[in-house]
Amino acid sequence: MPTMRYREALNEALREEMQADESVFVMGEDVGVFQGAFKVTKGLLEEFGERRVRDTPISENTIVGMGVGAAMVGLRPVVELMTVNFSLLAMDQIVNHAAAVGYMFGGQVSVPMVIRMPGGAGHQLGPTHSHSFEAWYLHVPGLLVAVPSTPADAKGLLKAAIQDDNPVIFIEHETLYGQKGEVPENGGASRFGEAAIRREGDDVTVVGISRMAITAEKAAETLASEHEIDAEVIDPRTLRPLDMDTIVESVKKTNRAVIVEEGWPHGGVGANLAALIQEQAFDWLDAPVMRVTGADVPMPYSKPLEQAAFPHEEHVVQAALSTFKDT
Amino acid sequence: MSEITMPRLSDSMEEGTILKWLVSEGDEVKRGQAIAEIETDKANMTYEVDTDGTVSELVAKEGDTLPVGEVIARVGEGNGAGRSSLDAGREQDEPEQKDEEPDQEEPQEEPEKPEPKPDQRPATSDQPSSNGGERVKASPVARRMAGEMGVELAQLEGSGPGGRIVKADVEAAAKDGGERKPAAAPAAQRGEAGAKGEVEYQELTRLQQTVTRRMAESKATAPDFQLVAEVDMSAAVELRKRLKEVADPAPSFNDMVVKAAALALRDNRRVNGAYRDGKFELYSRVNVGIAVAGQNALVVPTIFDADQKSLGHIAKDARALIEKVREGQVTPPEVSGGTFTVSNLGMYGIDSFSAIINPPQAALLTVGALKKRAVPDDRGRIVARDMMNLTLVCDHRILYGADGAQFLARVRELLESPLSLAL
Numbered sequence A: 001m002p003t004m005r006y007r008e009a010l011n012e013a014l015r016e017e018m019q020a021d022e023s024v025f026v027m028g029e030d031v032g033v034f035q036g037a038f039k040v041t042k043g044l045l046e047e048f049g050e051r052r053v054r055d056t057p058i059s060e061n062t063i064v065g066m067g068v069g070a071a072m073v074g075l076r077p078v079v080e081l082m083t084v085n086f087s088l089l090a091m092d093q094i095v096n097h098a099a100a101v102g103y104m105f106g107g108q109v110s111v112p113m114v115i116r117m118p119g120g121a122g123h124q125l126g127p128t129h130s131h132s133f134e135a136w137y138l139h140v141p142g143l144l145v146a147v148p149s150t151p152a153d154a155k156g157l158l159k160a161a162i163q164d165d166n167p168v169i170f171i172e173h174e175t176l177y178g179q180k181g182e183v184p185e186n187g188g189a190s191r192f193g194e195a196a197i198r199r200e201g202d203d204v205t206v207v208g209i210s211r212m213a214i215t216a217e218k219a220a221e222t223l224a225s226e227h228e229i230d231a232e233v234i235d236p237r238t239l240r241p242l243d244m245d246t247i248v249e250s251v252k253k254t255n256r257a258v259i260v261e262e263g264w265p266h267g268g269v270g271a272n273l274a275a276l277i278q279e280q281a282f283d284w285l286d287a288p289v290m291r292v293t294g295a296d297v298p299m300p301y302s303k304p305l306e307q308a309a310f311p312h313e314e315h316v317v318q319a320a321l322s323t324f325k326d327t
Numbered sequence B: 001m002s003e004i005t006m007p008r009l010s011d012s013m014e015e016g017t018i019l020k021w022l023v024s025e026g027d028e029v030k031r032g033q034a035i036a037e038i039e040t041d042k043a044n045m046t047y048e049v050d051t052d053g054t055v056s057e058l059v060a061k062e063g064d065t066l067p068v069g070e071v072i073a074r075v076g077e078g079n080g081a082g083r084s085s086l087d088a089g090r091e092q093d094e095p096e097q098k099d100e101e102p103d104q105e106e107p108q109e110e111p112e113k114p115e116p117k118p119d120q121r122p123a124t125s126d127q128p129s130s131n132g133g134e135r136v137k138a139s140p141v142a143r144r145m146a147g148e149m150g151v152e153l154a155q156l157e158g159s160g161p162g163g164r165i166v167k168a169d170v171e172a173a174a175k176d177g178g179e180r181k182p183a184a185a186p187a188a189q190r191g192e193a194g195a196k197g198e199v200e201y202q203e204l205t206r207l208q209q210t211v212t213r214r215m216a217e218s219k220a221t222a223p224d225f226q227l228v229a230e231v232d233m234s235a236a237v238e239l240r241k242r243l244k245e246v247a248d249p250a251p252s253f254n255d256m257v258v259k260a261a262a263l264a265l266r267d268n269r270r271v272n273g274a275y276r277d278g279k280f281e282l283y284s285r286v287n288v289g290i291a292v293a294g295q296n297a298l299v300v301p302t303i304f305d306a307d308q309k310s311l312g313h314i315a316k317d318a319r320a321l322i323e324k325v326r327e328g329q330v331t332p333p334e335v336s337g338g339t340f341t342v343s344n345l346g347m348y349g350i351d352s353f354s355a356i357i358n359p360p361q362a363a364l365l366t367v368g369a370l371k372k373r374a375v376p377d378d379r380g381r382i383v384a385r386d387m388m389n390l391t392l393v394c395d396h397r398i399l400y401g402a403d404g405a406q407f408l409a410r411v412r413e414l415l416e417s418p419l420s421l422a423l
Helices: A006-020 A044-048 A060-072 A086-098 A134-138 A151-163 A212-227 A244-254 A269-284 A303-308 A313-322 B082-091 B140-149 B167-175 B206-221 B234-246 B253-267 B311-326 B401-416
Strands: A003-005 A024-028 A053-055 A076-080 A114-119 A144-146 A168-173 A180-182 A196-199 A204-208 A231-235 A238-240 A257-260 A290-292 B002-005 B015-021 B034-039 B044-048 B053-058 B065-067 B071-076 B188-190 B200-202 B224-232 B273-276 B279-282 B288-290 B292-294 B297-299 B340-344 B363-367 B371-376 B382-395
Touching: A003 A006, A006 A024, A006 A044, A006 A076, A006 A151, A006 A180, A024 A044, A024 A060, A044 A053, A060 A076, A060 A086, A086 A114, A114 A151, A134 A144, A134 A168, A134 A238, A134 A269, A144 A151, A151 A168, A151 A180, A196 A212, A204 A212, A204 A244, A204 A313, A212 A231, A212 A257, A212 A313, A231 A244, A244 A257, A244 A269, A257 A269, A257 A313, A269 A290, A269 B140, A290 A313, B034 B071, B140 B167, B206 B297, B224 B401, B234 B253, B234 B382, B234 B401, B253 B288, B253 B311, B253 B340, B253 B363, B253 B401, B288 B311, B292 B311, B363 B401, B382 B401
Parallel strands: A024 A053, A024 A076, A076 A114, A114 A168, A144 A168, A204 A231, A204 A257, A257 A290, B288 B340, B340 B363
Antiparallel strands: A003 A180, A144 A238, A196 A231, B002 B071, B015 B034, B015 B065, B034 B044, B053 B071, B188 B200, B224 B382, B273 B279, B292 B297, B363 B382, B371 B382
């Protein structure tokens, strides 16, 4: 199986889908000549030309609005926003239009659009560039939300997102672009709503969102080697649709759940998932569902403060241990 | 909200075991009301609260052993346990919601549980019983499995955070046949059969542990010696016959020994003392302990100021104390404060015996069986007399041979002319 970086996997997905379907096109700030702020669109302008790889002005609401219009008339736009923070400028187009149009017109039109954007902290980019807003988009009916954590998922899920007839919020993690991983050759699109069990275990279920799936896996190794706790690590990969079956089945086996996310605690992905778990698996729980989240503050710029503001391996280990004993 | 802590019910008490809660969470309690039965190193006793209020939480479970000063329960003012948990929840980093209508939150003290459907909720034992038991802290899965497996949650000790009963506890209990030995009775286990046959291991009760520790301590530290004296009890036997006609209960020979010893102690102050930390301690009160077999161990209740009490009074005190020991109701104050001990095995036909000093007391007097023996009288003729052996066990650090001998001689003298005891 070939090994490639997360950004290369995304690039391959775009290239393959553009080759396969002429209605697919890319649009965003600096995606053409500059080849993307994170080089995800590298080589696309050269291969597909200006008509299908379009540089836009710095105007997020307009970029997304153009995408919604293009999608309504039959194209498959892939819009890149430079960070998830900037997507807030396009909230009106995303929430009031992209998500709602299909419902407003009784299914006569659909919006087969992908909005890609990187989120997350770790590069000292301060509060205007480093947040994790998965929860905001998860909140909106009509939007699908993908949060890939590996190169293979980045490719498989982006292909699936482009092929899907619903608008998809595709959140990449800024610190993962350089990560290498195996990607199946000639792999097709992944399926939305299918969680990945990253590590099997019987003692506690740890659900990691986006990059936190990786943190959770590391924590699981520590739990096994130092605490004789065999954690099962689940990466949901897509938050809507969410593969509750896999999560509930795991919780019924382990009787304990810990949810790890980089976003804020209140109204977060973990808060939502904790509610779902207790609704669906209450009689199988041996401990309260624990959440490990980012700090309840705007992301600091200072390196030590930034590091302190999102979860690390030890926080996950602590949370998992607390489901077994007083810590 | 006031916290009830494990009380120090005796001087030597370091920890106590909650044998039984006499109240439930949510109960109103009044100052002076007994709320728990507590086992200390010396006795089982009831503990009374010193505040009015509502029991909001029973922190310790029945069978829990906690050090003195640990919180065993919380008593709040006003009504209801639900309040505090609501308050705590509200404090937790929730932004203030002033615009919320207040009546949406306030009245729900304890969220009403929906009526369980009969097929959904197996008959778990943790539901508050009609006599008002507290809710057992158990995880949802433990609760469900306990119902399915017929395990009594209230009988389990939780191993989860904060003592929560978790799945593993229920599984372990189901393996044991759903039974757990009550905390008060020591658990017996059986070991591998060897050359000695199958071994049964018994845990010591707190009282047995105390006896074990104190006896070993005494034998290891007190250099003891014994003095034996034969006492002619014929006059005492005669006296007792006459007392029987007028007194109920009639004083026993042991009561007479207690009284005689008490009078002798008053005149031999070091016998009524102790060697402790390089000093002699001489006590102003004469408090004679009587060794009583009971509670699967040895208990020594005290007859206070025995030198001041009449023989009849001593007899009454002794009966009451012995009864209490046998029923396990003797209180720490009743087994404290002894300055001397009398131990009697005469009823078993033992002629004389040595014993271990009850530390830190200076001496202990043992009483053998009263028997008719052939003894020469003043004129050398062999006659049958009622004879009894007394053995004084002395701590040589405070009592020397002559001290002990003087004391013992005085006891004999008093018993042989017992009218002075009846005064």
